[in-house]
Amino acid sequence: MILQGNLFSQKLEMETSITIVAPDKHTGSPYKVVYLLHGLCGRSGDWVDYTMLPNYAKDYDAVFIMPEVARSFYTDMRYGLSYQSYVSEELPLMVSNLFNISKRREDAAVIGASMGGYGALKCVLSKPEQYGFCGAFSSPCLMLKEHLEYSEGAKRFEELFGERLFKDFQAAFGEKIEWNPKEDVVELAKEAKNKPNKPQLYLACGTEDFLHNDNKRYQGLLQELGYDSTFEDWQGNHNWTFFDEALKRALKHWLEENR
Secondary structure (H helix, E strand, O other): OEEEEEEEEOOOOEEEEEEEEOOOOOOOOOEEEEEEEOOOOOOOOHHHHHOOHHHHHOOOOEEEEEEOOOOOOOOEOOOOOEHHHHHHHHHHHHHHHHOOEOOOHHHEEEEEEOHHHHHHHHHHHHOOOOOOEEEEEOOOOOOHHHHHHHOOOOOOHHHHHOHHHHHHHHHHHOOOOOOOHHHOHHHHHHHHOOOOOOOEEEEEOOOOOOOHHHHHHHHHHHHHOOOEEEEEOOOOOOOHHHHHHHHHHHHHHHHOOOO
């Protein structure tokens, strides 16, 4: 079952698009839930349109929820809308009212690619009590502090990364694009390491992806901090061909290998 439409969000104070893939049959037990997050140039329907998700979903008793967040980097934006609160707080409540969703954190996952991978890491590390699994593919901003130091905050950001991304970062992080530990998944991982519920993490990045080195470094950090994390890389680039294969592997890793 594929559902596409709009819902009204109190956090955003507007209607927003959503795509849902749900099982055609129900066993009677509560569903697992997977929040699938889109990338910088994407929208809620990307995972249905550009991957084999509808086929993969047939193998699992899970509901796949795909919100839309524009180019917000899954933040409560400095000059914009509260997308992080919408995705991680309001949306789970709305979904639980619509479907028979399991209340066990082990049955909830958040998965994303590119900007969505960063958003997935932010969600799971900010609220480890809420999610049991995170899949993050080709995630940017993993070393946010050093990247902002390299660009001297807003001073050289536009020169290095272009006008569009410069404006996106100003809208999300503030006019001066100052570092904030609450937006940095390195700092969030360090903060969450001593919390009682540490999620299982699956990272993947193509060997030809410009973010490959950052993702490998982040995996090393996660292992130093004691997380149950897996990193896989194979030939591929920053595109849907790679993200589709990563999704298939992540779902198998979470829903089959860890039964």
